[in-house]
Amino acid sequence: MIAQGSSTGSKELAVQRDLDQARVECERAIIATGFLREDLFRSECLPFLRADHFADPYHQKMFAIMAAMCGAGIPLKANAVLVELKLQSELPSQDEIERIVNSFASPGTVGYFVESLVKIHRRETIAMAAEALLGNLSKMGTDEALQRFRLATEHAEGVSVKCVSLADAARTAIEIHREKIRSGKSPSISTGIASLDDATGGLFPGQLWLLSAKSFIGKTYFASQIGFQIASSGEPVLFCCMEMRGHELAERELSRRTNFIPVQFASSEFDETELSYLENFVSKKFDSVPYYLLCNGNETAATIAGKARYLKAKHGIKVLFVDHLQRFTADPKREYRFQLKEWTKTFKDLAVELGIAVVLLTQLKIADGSNREPTTGDYAESKQIFEEADVALLLHRNMVEKDKYEDAMKVIVAKSRKLSAGSFMLEFDGRKYIDPQPRLANWEG
Incomplete structure (x- = not known):
């Protein structure tokens, strides 16, 4: 039994390693698209991705910088992105930069990489929501726990949740006031008058x-x-x-x-x-x-x-x-x-x-x-x-x-x-x- 459990665990680790590697390759290819084909990045990447789709911290920051530059009408240049990244934190290794640039395969593969990254992110979001569901079942009623699970996973499925219950809105208001007391800082900004x-x-x-x-x-x-x-x-x-x-x-x-x-x-x-x-x-x-x-x-x-x-x-x-x-x-x-x-x-x-x-x-x-x-x-x-x-x-x-x-x-x-x-x-x-x-x-x- 122990050997069988160990074998199952090894398979799960291998699957996770493959998934992590696939995600890294997708992230590199998308960043490379921004460096080499700004038109494709704007049309096939920006509308479907957010910075939190990226797991690697460097990739996440680079995507956020590139999205902000596109929003400001600033042409995407690899050097400009890397300079901005250096101002915010530090640069990845030279090897990683070369891997990113070399990850761009062809225009026809961009959609595949975007879709794959969205699917991986969705899978992780649902897995985390399921784990939270198991913990919530012991703390609250089944209906409320399932409702929280649905709210967490609807976003992963691409559905924009624009409504919130009165109870959750009230809890948010209470937390804002609690944070104000805790930090001693108002949520508003004084005008000085x-x-x-x-x-x-x-x-x-x-x-x-x-x-x-x-x-x-x-x-x-x-x-x-x-x-x-x-x-x-x-x-x-x-x-x-x-x-x-x-x-x-x-x-x-x-x-x-x-x-x-x-x-x-x-x-x-x-x-x-x-x-x-x-x-x-x-x-x-x-x-x-x-x-x-x-x-x-x-x-x-x-x-x-x-x-x-x-x-x-x-x-x-x-x-x-x-x-x-x-x-x-x-x-x-x-x-x-x-x-x-x-x-x-x-x-x-x-x-x-x-x-x-x-x-x-x-x-x-x-x-x-x-x-x-x-x-x-x-x-x-x-x-x-x-x-x-x-x-x-x-x-x-x-x-x-x-x-x-x-x-x-x-x-x-x-x-x-x-x-x-x-x-x-x-x-x-x-x-x-x-x-x-x-x-x-x-x-x-």
Whole structure:
């Protein structure tokens, strides 16, 4: 009996070794396809695979990098992938790299390797779910254990499970709060402005915020202040601006945080001592801040989404600012309001997909010279923009004369899925917006 059991065990080990070897060969062939035939990789690999289909850690990371590069519209080059891999961890051996490159057989075999890898991954997923089922049968009822088994294996069969029971959703909520207590860290990200955090709960993963105002109110200034404060707390931020260049945004932050006024940057009124001081300031205060700028007037919603996916993989960005919606070039053959809706939905879907918060700046349609407070009816051409948002903020400053406004800003929370609507005031200290002191009774809701 012992000999027979030993023989059975040896056969199982041999089968597993063959399976592991087959998986490695499939993984190498798929990575090689990306190196040598980007068109096939995009059409026959990306739509059917995820990084977790790969067992080898190097293959898994390489696939994730290649998928992010494709999403960002960056051409796949073996050297570029390996450089990025080296930045994230370390390179595999030279022998393994050669094996990968030599694994590409012919275009006709790519589909076979993809299908084989999916089958192997499915087999392992079902096996692990079955093992968990056996353990769960002793802890819970048969029906609940079988339900968990079905949920675990449906994904392996390629079925997307988009629903969740109320009980499981409640357990998830409890775990989020438990983790908050355990870590002492909130699941939301602070904006750095207490009144804004009180009104919204902070920025949550998966949320789309609208930050809206008419021209000359200071949307970009206000948004960049929040972006830098978030990055200063250690949370990586990507700020995409289609109206200003990167060095102009940087000058604004330098002015906001030093004794130099904006006009000095506009007219280059510096001597060498002052420039050396600024260089030293940047090294001390900016080098360690994960604040990334994307300044290109030719961006589209799709290209920004692709670059955000790449930078999420590379830098782990938590918040994306887009300045602003109406800067995207519209197709003159299609109704503009429908395009606004599509662009907004692109960023809402991106927030959910990447688990980040997206702050989308938008222009309100208010006549020049008008000093009235904005309302949700002022969203240019499409109220559907407002419907997609989790939080909608309207900014207002009183006009003292044409194109000149008071420093104080009123922030109107027109929509908040977590808290109620209302408004509050912020003061301007000459460099940034701050809570009034004392802050009591600032909220009107």
